[in-house]
Amino acid sequence: MADPFGTFEQQLHSALATVAPALGVHGALPITEVPPERTGHLAVPCFVLAKPLKVRPEEAALRLQAALETAASESRIELPGSLSTAGGFLNLTLEPARLAASVLEAVQDEGARYGHWPSSGTTVLLEHTSANPTGPFHVGRARNPILGDTLARVLRAAGDIVEVHYWVNDVGKQVVILSWGVEHMARLTPSAAEREKPDHQLVTYYQQANAAMETDPTVAAAVDARLRALESGDRSAREAVASGVREMLVGMQQTLRDLDVTIDVWDYESSLISDGSTKAVVEGLSSSPHAGVEEGAHFLDLAALGLGGKERFYFTRGDGTSLYTTRDVAYHRAKARKADRLINILGEDHKQQAAELAAALKVLDVPTLPESVFYSFVALPEGRMSTRSGRVVFIDDLIEESVKRAEAEVRARRPELSPEEWAKISRHVGIGALRYNLVRVKAAKNITFSWEEALSFDGDSAPFLQYSHARCAAILRKAAGAPAASSVQQFSTLTDQREQALLWTIGRFPSLVRQCATTLEVHHLPSYLNLVATECNRFYEHCPVLGAPQQAARLSLVAATKQTLGNGLRLLGIEPLEQM
RNA sequence: GGACGCGUGGCCUAACGGUAGGGCUCCGGUCUCCUAAGCCGGUGGUUGGGGGUUCGAAUCCCCCCGCGUCCGCCA
Structure with missing residues (x-):
């Protein structure tokens, strides 16, 4: 290491x-x-x-x-x-030669592993995204999968053994409305969706069902009836809901794949009911000295548990059925048995709830409490995004637009490339730009969405990094295997201020990775890589490589820079490009 | 009303308590030479306001202002 x-x-x-x-x-x-x-x-x-x-x-x-x-x-x-x-x-x-030798030997030795630490032995269960399966992902919560996926990559680089989970809400009223809509609305009207993707198709039925419920009491009654059937374990209700959820997830999973976001395990809320763990939570919490009952509904006294704000944390309804929060407790109790550390990526609307969840878990003596990373929503200039109001930008639309604009750029800049190369480059540039823009800002910061910013391809952006990487690749290609430096004597020729600055920055990569992992703050990474790329470009501009007296040493520096940029981009889930 | 978070040049943003850095915009340079998605230079800041702690505060504490989020036997 x-x-x-x-x-x-x-x-x-x-x-x-x-x-x-x-x-x-x-x-x-x-x-x-x-x-x-x-x-x-x-x-x-x-x-x-x-x-x-x-x-x-x-x-x-x-x-x-x-x-x-x-x-x-x-x-x-x-x-x-x-x-x-x-x-x-x-x-x-x-001392310049010492710095050069230390850094270049490190990168040469470790290659793709440079910046990666030995195993810590710590297992981490990282839950992120977990959006309800009721519609396509929209940009409002888009930071969740990107922050989560990036953090997973960073923690792995820091040596942790990470498993990424997505919690699917497949019980409760929302998914029942979805299943009812799919069954009844799909027959009546063709979908108004512009996309073939199942999540876009299905969400129209969900919206229609919601609207119908408001105007037609029989619809509301039908939904309630199905909800009761589902909770009592009715087989056909369960199957109807499961099928709607399944189909919706097919579309949602496609979006995650497009973003290069990987989920290892899909957990289903319904399983926490069927395996009795929710019931066990109710029993456990009920026996706490801080528990109370009012009209049959059980709750914890939050004030007595040292929490301000809300007074009661209800964990059953008056009729004894469980609430979402109850299942949340059961879920985290189960997760705590599976890993040394639990990390959740949550929207800022979950702050209070996370505190209440922790209080409930303490009551149950769960030894491992979840750590939370909160992010603020991406809002539109006219306010918060909402699928129901139609005031949304879908992630699929953003991806499409970004890739489209990237392709226009690539075609203009590189007319000699093949259509296949255009497609490949523009895809990685477009999606890279999106990912980069969603992680470059500290998670807690409020973001207002603008197409101009989301699709920026210069300055502090993914394409800027990919461009530097491609330039390094071009030099190495043209060098065609010419020898790189291997002796300290050769390294000692790297005395230019740009060379020294670049070396020093590259040498900080491993500690930067660890800093991101320790603080659970991934925004340091884009900021750092932007510095690497900036210094790389200055070096490129002022220090010719091919044909220079110190060619061997400079080739080593170019290779090390490319390696560091490439390793860093991969941690961001962005594809390093050989040409663009 | 209460709780939590945020507030940095026209816009966006970074900064273990240690000399406020970047990017965008704007103005001026720069491709017979490894990709100009670049590079070089310039304009622009009493870090929302006021107190306090400290040798030193954008950063920590208190008050105020503005924005976001939450305060359901919903999920």
Whole structure:
């Protein structure tokens, strides 16, 4: 496992630890990267040193520098570069050849594994998306599958053993309405849907059934009757509902495939009723000292459990039947038995519910509580998306439009390519652009949808990264197997500021991956890769490779850059392209 | 009304408590040379407002304002 950044950081850490006692410093000094200006690679703030030493921060930095340099000259520590001070900071600038060798050897050794950590042994059950099977995915909640799928990839890279689950809501009123609509409306009118996909076909029946229910009491009665039949275990009701859900999921799964989102396991809510686990939850919660009953309905006293806001968490109706929340508790209790860690990707509308769920799980002494990643909705300028009001943008439409625009670009730029190549490139560019745009912003941030932004192909975008990757590929193709650098002496020719900047950035990839996994924040990844691509383009512009005296070393750098961009893009679920 | 989250140049956005970086737009350069979806330069900021903690606050605490979400024996 190679981690150039971590290795250099460790060296500096241990050097500081060796020298600290002589300076009268107790705890370890913090180390921070220095992004702006070219003051160095690693910085040590010396402000905390100033007080005990009774000197100004600048002076403290100078003393620390002197102590380190003395120790280095006496071979008590090893410094991988040179020291300088600026303000109250002590800066370490890595020795260029050392940086180049460390980074390039790491990438050469690990290839497609660069940035991936050894197994942690931790099993993670990651649940995401879990949208109700009542209609096509719309953009409002589109961050869910993208965040979830990206996080799954990142956690795996960080060494976790991840299983991705989707919880299908196949009980309750909504799916009953769907099944009723499919049976009764489909016969009457042809679907108004523009797409052949089953989810688009079926949602029209669902909408018609909803409308019919409002105007026709007999429809509402029929739906209620079926709901009761379903809950009492009636076989034909169950089959009718299951068939509607099945067909709807066929269409929804196609969209996930289009986005390159992978679900490992499909869990069905109905199974939690049939296997008795929901009933067990009711019994378990009822016996809690915090449980109460009112008119037959059971609840937990949330205030007594230390939760503000809502007073009661109901887990049965007055007639004793279970609620969605009850099944949610049963589901998480079951999941907790299957993994060391549970992670859920949830819309911000689930925040309160997640807290109540956790409280209920604690009452049941479930040892593993779910960790939640909340995201804000993608709204339209005129407000929140809603399928019923027709104020929606479907993900399928967004994909189609994005790929279409990408194809227009590719055809214009690369008229010599074949139609097959056009199709392949535009598909990966179009879908990549969408995925990128949905993960580049911190999950908690509100997003207002705009076609212009969603379909941006330049600047901070997937095509920008893919383009840099393709440029690297072009150079390597033309080099046609010319030897790459392998000796430190060759690496030492990479002294240009763009080369050094690129090397340093590439060397931070493994630690960046781990940071994303630790914080469960994937937006750092696009931000980082954008920096790699930017520095790659600067290098490309100012440092000719083919035919240059330092060709071998530069080829190594190009290969390492391509590898890092490619590995990073794959973590984002975006296809790295050899040409575009 | 209460709870949780968000508020960074015209627009979008990043930043373990450590010198506010990017992108889009706009203006000016740049393809006989490895792909110009690029590169180089420029305009534009008292990080919603006010207090506090700290050597140091976009970041932590308090108050206010604006936006989002939730507050069902629905899912």
